[in-house]
Amino acid sequence: MKTLVATLIGPDKTGLVKQLAALIHQHHGSWQGSAMSELAGYFAGIVEIQVPAEHSDKLERALKSLPEFQVQLVEGKGPTLQGQQLRLTVTANDRLGIIQEVTDILDSLHISVKSLKTHSHPAPITGIALFEAQSTLTLPHGQTLGDLQSRLEALSDDLVVDIELL
Template sequence: MNKAVDKSASQAYVLVTSVGEDRPGLVEELAEWFLNHGGNIVESRMAQLGGDFAGLILVAGPPSLLSDLEATRDAFEARTGQCVYLKPTREAPAAVAPAMLRYVLKATSLDHPGIVYSISKTLCRKRANIVSLVTHTGHAPFSGAPIFHVEMVVDVPAEVNIPALRAELGELGLRENIDIELAAGGS
């Protein structure tokens, strides 16, 4: 049943979300399921969150990819214990839009509710697009207090005054005791 991936034909893109109890072998089972239907993993983010596995996967394949995965999803879920959501999508643009500039935002704070909300609200007011977001919680070396870390890759419209944005993020940091830095770059 292994369909070869035909690069010459038009490609279909499917965004797959897979969530369930974590265990060894899940990534292999997902990759095999896609491959059996001519699918190829183009981009993914997979992590253990709590005791569960969570995967966001962009799969490219033949025009029938979505219908083939939908037809076999119930059997895959029953076999693996995963809950799978399938959504047709398109390939992401190869580069940052010309009117956008890419930045990396890093923030650290004693953990408290609303950190991601406050930062994303500030960015949203500037029409910035959060391309990727990673968070994790660690512990301060001596006190053991929970420390929250955020890293975002952000596309900011070229017309945005970056020093003013940095000042606004700095004010937010002072109000909510968050160390925030915004640096050019990112991928």
């Protein structure tokens, strides 16, 4: 078996995920995992696919020939970092630089970001713009949750940190 990671960007329209799933299935591929979003009128997705080696070239050609899409394919590798998995949610008043500040701390603690999803939305009562980041992280052996939490909470008074072990 061969593992492919495909990134796709193109104009958003109904049926794209169905079209992609059918194409992968048609070429004997197995959809392993994905992250997809509509961003500013575009579909942006990343998909992990397992495919028998004898079918991988045809699948790669089919993916690259999707009309109106920019497609990039790489061969997958195994997981790189061992450690405790956790889910981190950070909420704060929206301002410039929140993600940079948070990722600076994660990097200084050698914490790997497995997934990250962010969005801004108005607060329910006040309407003030709130920023929220949800991520799945790998905490390496030797690092503590307490150190991560205290360093994140020290960023600002309005920052709310929620950490859940997975």
